Amino acid sequence: xxxxxxxxxxxxxxxxxxxxxxxxxxxxxxxxxxxxxxxxxxxxxxxxxxxxxxxxxxxxxxxxxxxxxxxxxxxxxxxxxxxxxxxxxxxxxxxxxxxxxxxxxxxxxxxxxxxxxxxxxxxxxxxxxxxxxxxxx
Amino acid sequence: xxxxxxxxxxxxxxxxxxxxxxxxxxxxxxxxxxxxxxxxxxxxxxxxxxxxxxxxxxxxxxxxxxxxxxxxxxxxxxxxxxxxxxxxxxxxxxxxxxxxxxxxxxxxxxxxxxxxxxxxxxxxxxxxxxxxxxxxx
Numbered sequence: 499x500x501x502x503x504x505x506x507x508x509x510x511x512x513x514x515x516x517x518x519x520x521x522x523x524x525x526x527x528x529x530x531x532x533x534x535x536x537x538x539x540x541x542x543x544x545x546x547x548x549x550x551x552x553x554x555x556x557x558x559x560x561x562x563x564x565x566x567x568x569x570x571x572x573x574x575x576x577x578x579x580x581x582x583x584x585x586x587x588x589x590x591x592x593x594x595x596x597x598x599x600x601x602x603x604x605x606x607x608x609x610x611x612x613x614x615x616x617x618x619x620x621x622x623x624x625x626x627x628x629x630x631x632x633x634x635x
Numbered sequence: 636x637x638x639x640x641x642x643x644x645x646x647x648x649x650x651x652x653x654x655x656x657x658x659x660x661x662x663x664x665x666x667x668x669x670x671x672x673x674x675x676x677x678x679x680x681x682x683x684x685x686x687x688x689x690x691x692x693x694x695x696x697x698x699x700x701x702x703x704x705x706x707x708x709x710x711x712x713x714x715x716x717x718x719x720x721x722x723x724x725x726x727x728x729x730x731x732x733x734x735x736x737x738x739x740x741x742x743x744x745x746x747x748x749x750x751x752x753x754x755x756x757x758x759x760x761x762x763x764x765x766x767x768x769x770x771x772x
Contacts, residue, residue: 517760524661598754617735623654623764624752 499592500527504534504578504616507552509629510597515556517627518595525593528566531556532585534578546573555589579615586622595625596629636729637664639722641671641715641753644689646766647734652693654764655732656702662730665703668693669722671715683710716752723759732762 503518505511515531522529533553553569560567568589572581596611609631617624640655642648652668660668670690673772690706697704705726719731735750754761 617763621765623761623762625760627760628758 499525500530500589501525501593502530502532502582502589502591503595504582504597504612505531505553505556506533506597507548507592508597510627512597513521513627514597515559517625519560519563521593521595522565522567523622525554527592528589529560529567530585530589531567531569532572532578532590533570534572534576534581534583549573555570577615578612579619582616583619586620592622593625594622595597595627596627598628636662637667637726638662638730638732639667639669639719639728640724640732641719641749642668642690642732643670643684643734644685645728647736647764649734649736650764650766651732652696654762656697656700658730658732658762659704661701664729665705665726666697667722667726667728668697668704668706669709669715671709671713671718692754714752715749716756717756719753720756723757729759730762731757731759732764735763735765 499586501518501521503514505515505596507534518531531553533549553571555571557567570581570585572578573600582596585591586594594616596616599610613626617626638655638658640651642652655666655668668690670686670693686708690708694704694706707718707722709715719733721727723731731753733750733753736747750763754763
């Protein structure tokens with residue numbers, strides 16, 4: 499079963515990637531890494547450069563770990579949820595993995611509109627993971 | 636890895652249970668079915684009877700399918716999210732499965748406060764599934 503993971507260069511994105519790798523080992527499918535440029539319409543050259551470098555690290559890691567995968571970078575101004583849905587359809591994926599933020603200092607979950615859109619629009623199961631917690635004593 | 640599933644007697648609850656069974660087969664753990672009485676503080680005797688009957692069906696199904704499991708019915712007036720978290724801790728579960736509603740006729744996701752609470756409060760990954768769609772032609 500192919501697995502689509504929404505990747506962003508953040509602890510949440512890394513947690514989602516870790517989980518997607520684990521799921522691909524369990525389920526025997528390929529990992530489809532989808533990166534949508536975030537930050538609205540005003541990404542500059544530095545953002546693109548950072549994004550490309552992050553995706554190269556992702557590719558190198560998956561390659562080194564022997565995980566069948568492909569990567570998609572979308573910079574076409576669509577909502578990330580639409581990019582993910584497109585990848586689900588293109589790769590006939592059976593699972594989506596996304597990273598979600600932990601609660602803020604005020605205890606309120608910062609469940610972004612992207613996460614809500616993905617939960618709303620995806621017909622396949624969505625696995626929501628948080629960044630790794632600091633190790634408790 | 637043990638798997639906690641939030642069960643309600645609805646198409647979403649059945650979808651969550653189906654997925655939890657699948658995950659337990661993949662991951663080799665037991666399924667912990669948690670049912671919190673819904674509908675606030677005013678459940679009547681019929682509600683309890685229906686709930687008990689539904690949980691008996693769940694038990695019978697898991698037993699017939701040879702799935703190692705246990706069931707918990709909570710009627711102690713806590714929020715369902717707290718009951719689920721308690722089960723995660725008690726059974727050292729590594730995954731939570733919940734059913735979420737599809738979008739409403741107006742296209743708005745009815746992501747209930749229970750689902751949001753669970754996403755906020757759970758440290759382990761949460762797998763969100765929707766009811767089975769009608770089969771497309």
